[in-house]
Amino acid sequence: MKSVAPASEVDQVVKPVKLAQQDEAALLELLQSLEARHGFVPRDISDEISRVVAVKLERLQRIQGKLDSTIRRDVQRHVADWRNEEGNLIMILHAIQNQHGYVPREVAMELSRELGVKLARIYEVITFYHYFKLQPPGVHELKVCNGTACYLKGAAEVLGECRNQLGVAEGQTTADRQFHLDTVRCIGCCGMAPALVLDGKVHGHVRAAEIAGFIAGAKVPKGAAA
Ligand code: FES
DSSP, X not given: OOOOOOHHHHHHHHTTXXXXXXXXXXXXXXXXXXXXXXXXXXXXXXXXXHHHHHHHHHHXXXXXXXXXXXXXXXXXXXXXXXXXXXXXXXXXXXXXXXXXXXXXXXXXXXXHHHHTOOHHHHHHHHXXXXXXXXXXXXXXXXXXXXXXXXXXXXXXXXXXXXXXXXXXXXXXXXXXXXXXXXXXXXOSOGGGOSOEEETTEEEOSOOGGGHHHHHHHHHSXXXXXX
């Protein structure tokens, strides 16, 4: 049988802790340590934690409510802009992607409700066109030209090295959201083939061995280079 700690000892554990200022992990840890140490969580402390959780929950729900209404208002605006136009779903999706940099799932769901179009149909369109993104774009955008001239000059090898270095395929963003890798069709610099565009800057006559350097260079904050 677990021994019950005197109240003064429990106080010593909890007193210095300002419960309302703790994050969820700290509250959980506190509960676990009280249980492990005393075999129970005193009623006054559990009541206080319940109150803190209720306050945090209410704040989060208010934030969620604001996000929901912002999303609804934005979607209604895009729909109103294109309501009577042919092919308006694609134009609305363009507007959404221009706004967010991609098409967030919650926005696609709101669009589905607003238009009365099945979500599956919206995703059919999004995934059919390579242009639309379902994930937030990376901080850096690396586009490898895969046009004919670049292809003949080794674009496949360059692209393969980009995949190796970043650990993602074209159309994907690295887990840390730092790099988005993609391919493009001819950027008009065929004389410099194979070419790539990193953060808007064209690099020509690229060799696979240079890719690691390009990536490392892009990570260096502007103005930090020696
Ligand atoms: S094919 Fe790559 S720049 Fe033209």
